[in-house]
Amino acid sequence: MDLTPHAASAATTSPLRTPTRPAAISAVGLAKSYGDKVVLDGIDLTIPEGTVFALLGPNGAGKTTTVQILSTLLSASAGQARVAGHDITREPDAVRTAIGVTGQFAALDNLLNARENLLLMADLHHLDRREGRRRATELLRRFDLTEAATKPVATFSGGMRRKLDLAMTLVGDPRIIFLDEPTTGLDPRSRRTMWEIIRSLVADDGVTIFLTTQYLDEADQLADRIAVLDRGKLVAEGTADELKRRMPGGHIRLRFAGLDDLESAAALFGAATPDRDALSLQIPGDGRIPTVRAVLDALDTASLQAESLTVHTPDLDDVFLALTGRPQHEERSPQARRSPDSRMENAR
Amino acid sequence: MSTPSYALRDSMTMLRRNLKHARRYPSMTISIVAMPILMMLLFVYVLGGALGNGIGLPNGADDRSGYINYLAPGIILMAATSGAVATAVSVCTDMTEGIINRFRTMPISRGSVLTGHVVGSVVQTMVSLTLVIAVALAIGFRPHATPLDWIAAIGLLALLTFALTWLAAAMGLVARTVESASNAPMPLTFLPFLGSAFVPPESMPAGIRWFAEYQPFTPINETVRGLLTGTPIGNSGLAALAWCVGLALAGYGWARIALRRHAKR
Numbered sequence: 222m223d224l225t226p227h228a229a230s231a232a233t234t235s236p237l238r239t240p241t242r243p244a245a246i247s248a249v250g251l252a253k254s255y256g257d258k259v260v261l262d263g264i265d266l267t268i269p270e271g272t273v274f275a276l277l278g279p280n281g282a283g284k285t286t287t288v289q290i291l292s293t294l295l296s297a298s299a300g301q302a303r304v305a306g307h308d309i310t311r312e313p314d315a316v317r318t319a320i321g322v323t324g325q326f327a328a329l330d331n332l333l334n335a336r337e338n339l340l341l342m343a344d345l346h347h348l349d350r351r352e353g354r355r356r357a358t359e360l361l362r363r364f365d366l367t368e369a370a371t372k373p374v375a376t377f378s379g380g381m382r383r384k385l386d387l388a389m390t391l392v393g394d395p396r397i398i399f400l401d402e403p404t405t406g407l408d409p410r411s412r413r414t415m416w417e418i419i420r421s422l423v424a425d426d427g428v429t430i431f432l433t434t435q436y437l438d439e440a441d442q443l444a445d446r447i448a449v450l451d452r453g454k455l456v457a458e459g460t461a462d463e464l465k466r467r468m469p470g471g472h473i474r475l476r477f478a479g480l481d482d483l484e485s486a487a488a489l490f491g492a493a494t495p496d497r498d499a500l501s502l503q504i505p506g507d508g509r510i511p512t513v514r515a516v517l518d519a520l521d522t523a524s525l526q527a528e529s530l531t532v533h534t535p536d537l538d539d540v541f542l543a544l545t546g547r548p549q550h551e552e553r554s555p556q557a558r559r560s561p562d563s564r565m566e567n568a569r
Numbered sequence: 570m571s572t573p574s575y576a577l578r579d580s581m582t583m584l585r586r587n588l589k590h591a592r593r594y595p596s597m598t599i600s601i602v603a604m605p606i607l608m609m610l611l612f613v614y615v616l617g618g619a620l621g622n623g624i625g626l627p628n629g630a631d632d633r634s635g636y637i638n639y640l641a642p643g644i645i646l647m648a649a650t651s652g653a654v655a656t657a658v659s660v661c662t663d664m665t666e667g668i669i670n671r672f673r674t675m676p677i678s679r680g681s682v683l684t685g686h687v688v689g690s691v692v693q694t695m696v697s698l699t700l701v702i703a704v705a706l707a708i709g710f711r712p713h714a715t716p717l718d719w720i721a722a723i724g725l726l727a728l729l730t731f732a733l734t735w736l737a738a739a740m741g742l743v744a745r746t747v748e749s750a751s752n753a754p755m756p757l758t759f760l761p762f763l764g765s766a767f768v769p770p771e772s773m774p775a776g777i778r779w780f781a782e783y784q785p786f787t788p789i790n791e792t793v794r795g796l797l798t799g800t801p802i803g804n805s806g807l808a809a810l811a812w813c814v815g816l817a818l819a820g821y822g823w824a825r826i827a828l829r830r831h832a833k834r
Contacts, residue, residue: 328670
């Protein structure tokens with residue numbers, strides 16, 4: 222039973238899905254509940270090999286639960302999933318051989334140093350000693366951790382811990398990597414570094430990446446396809462552009478020196494909304510150069526001078542507003558979670 | 570993937586990891602050695618004169634030096650129990666930190682984490698037992714035991730340590746926090762007091778005496794004391810063996826169940 226009418230229409234299948242490539246991850250009707258609390262409400266996924274898939278959603282949407290089920294940490298209450306061609310419940314060890322998981326909280330051995338952490342992984346992957354040492358050295362170099370190799374992990378910064386965590390995941394040479402909020406809590410620079418590493422994994426090693434994030438720009442930067450998860454349901458799926466095109470939030474904002482200019486400009490652009498107090502004009506549209514140029518050209522032709530121009534691109538808040546009819550940070554009362562009636566109201 | 574050879578290999582890897590932890594952060598090891606040694610010094614040098622006199626040592630032996638021969642086996646037993654705290658803490662630390670989730674998403678044998686902890690703790694506790702015995706000898710413990718007696722005594726102590734370590738591992742698994750994990754095995758370390766370790770149970774009031782006579786540590790204590798100092802063992806030996814095997818099986822079973830439950834949490 223679908224209680225959120227918008228969800229059904231929003232979850233359209235994109236024509237860009239590539240059926241030629243075999244699916245690295247596929248799931249049908251995956252659900253998880255604890256007692257009568259539904260965390261994951263039947264989600265379907267198909268992720269082709271060698272692509273990056275982003276699961277986008279606010280805290281508590283069910284992102285981590287999805288990762289934990291697909292990585293064999295949790296058992297699903299209902300539904301099936303195959304990872305690397307193996308059923309997650311019937312052949313968990315075959316799945317584990319193919320995957321690597323970097324969770325939200327760095328899973329390191331705090332009492333060992335960075336190199337020892339990597340060697341521990343090598344031993345557990347049953348690599349021989351020389352191969353293990355070779356791989357540890359290579360990963361330390363690749364992640365710029367060579368200098369810190371013999372320092373205790375407990376002294377590492379958040380960014381270093383995250384890097385080492387990912388390096389540990391890579392020791393086993395996984396074909397499919399799960400990254401649960403890989404950049405949450407990182408400073409902007411570490412975040413960029415992480416992004417570069419993730420991109421190189423796909424480009425150089427051809428792995429499949431399943432990542433979860435709260436940030437639209439992160440999904441936009443990294444993912445081939447994005448699915449939006451809200452209260453345990455997928456409410457939309459598509460490429461970043463497809464999603465953004467459906468967002469009404471994008472606009473160009475012009476500010477004028479006086480009311481006369483504002484009124485004249487408002488007359489130029491039909492769909493624009495003038496704000497007379499702020500002397501600004503909001504013109505709906507994407508932030509692409511041709512659009513901006515067309516706006517500026519129209520102003521020039523009318524000999525109007527704008528004080529400033531800002532481009533507003535849709536962010537996760539807009540995505541949520543558009544898809545669910547409520548902002549993502551809206552406080553949810555416990556009743557709203559449980560009762561279908563209040564959910565309906567929220568959806569409208 | 571859980572073929573026996575991998576299970577062994579993974580357990581060895583986990584054992585090396587735990588021994589590395591113990592070597593690098595010896596404060597836990599030191600505290601499990603220091604406690605029984607301090608107890609021994611306290612009981613010999615502060616209370617030994619009075620207790621030796623009180624319990625009526627045979628052959629008119631000097632009170633203090635005679636008392637250490639009575640006390641040392643109990644202290645050695647205590648050293649075996651104090652390792653349990655370290656085990657519970659290290660198992661719980663592993664379970665509450667992220668690393669256990671990483672292990673669970675890897676194709677490794679499920680029990681290897683626990684096996685590594687248990688074997689590591691047994692090794693650590695046996696080292697601390699050796700140190701405690703050395704200190705006892707240094708301050709006047711004079712056992713008259715044959716090499717065979719020693720082997721039997723150490724074998725029994727190793728079996729006891731093994732049993733207590735599985736129990737402690739289970740406690741570490743079910744504890745929600747490291748603090749509660751460190752408290753859970755406390756009663757184990759206290760049990761030797763309520764037995765024949767410090768004074769003969771005959772000197773205790775009826776209720777406590779009854780408990781002392783039937784609790785596991787009394788026959789174990791009597792057996793170790795008999796093997797090392799030649800006091801009569803009687804049927805304590807068999808009872809001690811049965812207790813150790815029973816505790817080991819119970820601890821192992823509990824730990825297996827707790828591990829499976831933990832995985833589903």
